[in-house]
Amino acid sequence: MFAIIRKISFCLIVQLLSVGLLPAQQAVKLEELRCYSAVGPMLRYFQDPALQQSMAKELQQILYHERGWRLTDSISLPVTYPNLEELKKNKSLLVKDTKNQSLHLWMDWIEVQPINFFAAADYLNDSVRAAQSASVVRIAYYLLNPRNELIEKNEIDISLTQSESPSIGIPFKGMLADGLPYLLTTTARGFREAMIESLKMLFKKDSTTSFIEVRVPPAYFFNNFIEQSPHNKHLIIRPEVKNKSLRFLTDRGTQIIRNGETEVRGVRVGGKKQPGFPEWVFDSLRLIKRVVETDFICLQHVMRDVLNDKSYEVKFFGISNESTVSEGAFPLVQKRMHLILHENDTIARFLVQAKP
């Protein structure tokens, strides 16, 4: 009975495969993924193992979804970085393992300057589009069967335009140490997302698309070039400023903070200790005064954490003598005695150093 069921199931699967209801899984071996950039280090994102693994997984899914192909290695990518001379040589695509029935795939990822790309591409010679583009990546693939015959090839050009981004830092242009001009077009995350969309277009069955534009977040110098986890990004927020208050949204909800106006107070006036200072402050200042004959002032203001209903007072202690008064500057006491008070409790003590 069991044998009959197995036989029927097998016949059914064969029939479904023959009418195309079940995709046949053709194994594909990615032999080499060559990367070259005439623009900057963007393609070096592949050196991040986490990003490489994530891209391999995405490529596996795209190939399966679009073509029913299965990558023989969906964990890593055989990335190489040939130089320009090596790239110019016509690479011979040679299938070494001809006994295996797998297909063999080679891919080239080449990043070029937009000005060069658009000048050469007659059908796209558009100065506005060229000006908007930060870089152009051409992805090409070559598919060979086990008999070493080229059975399919295709390519797509991706113009990366930079979108408005709430990022932080300065644009990554010409920042590397070897003196060559470099531009890092986008972040690791932007690169990954743009390339996934492009690969979907490239491997789409009967696709006639040869050029697409993708908007990507720009990379800034403060962003880590090779991020440990390309899926995680730091929270970058643009606070709203209103009446000297900062309002911003974090994972923990809305926050509103405000610093009050700075006021100057004497610490001792007419030899009398002024209220509002912890006793140890007078002791510390007395020790300094024994060494250098001087007076002290306090620069202070209120700090308000509005929605958490917390008020603090920060006090910076400065030196006040004839020379500082005439210069209009009050150098801070170089001692760990500046403080923050909360309901008369000292919650912070700190030192302020110029050019430490």
Add this chain to the structure above:
Amino acid sequence: MKWETNLQLTGTLFGQSFAIRVRGNFNYWKDIWLNDQLIMRLQGRNLPERIMIKDPAVDPIMMNLLLLLATSPVIDLL
């Protein structure tokens, strides 16, 4: 590119060590460290135009207090 620290505040806040390093022209960059970990980076002259939160796990009260101190108007007087 390396920006030298113009001003540094170091001390303890609620018993935890902190540092605020002020760098760049017009005190444009401020890095906030808590327990030797960079937790926030601010960009902007007086009030920050952008805040990068590197460690969102920090208690919001602590974070707000450090932000208030880093944006203190006294720092711009120094």
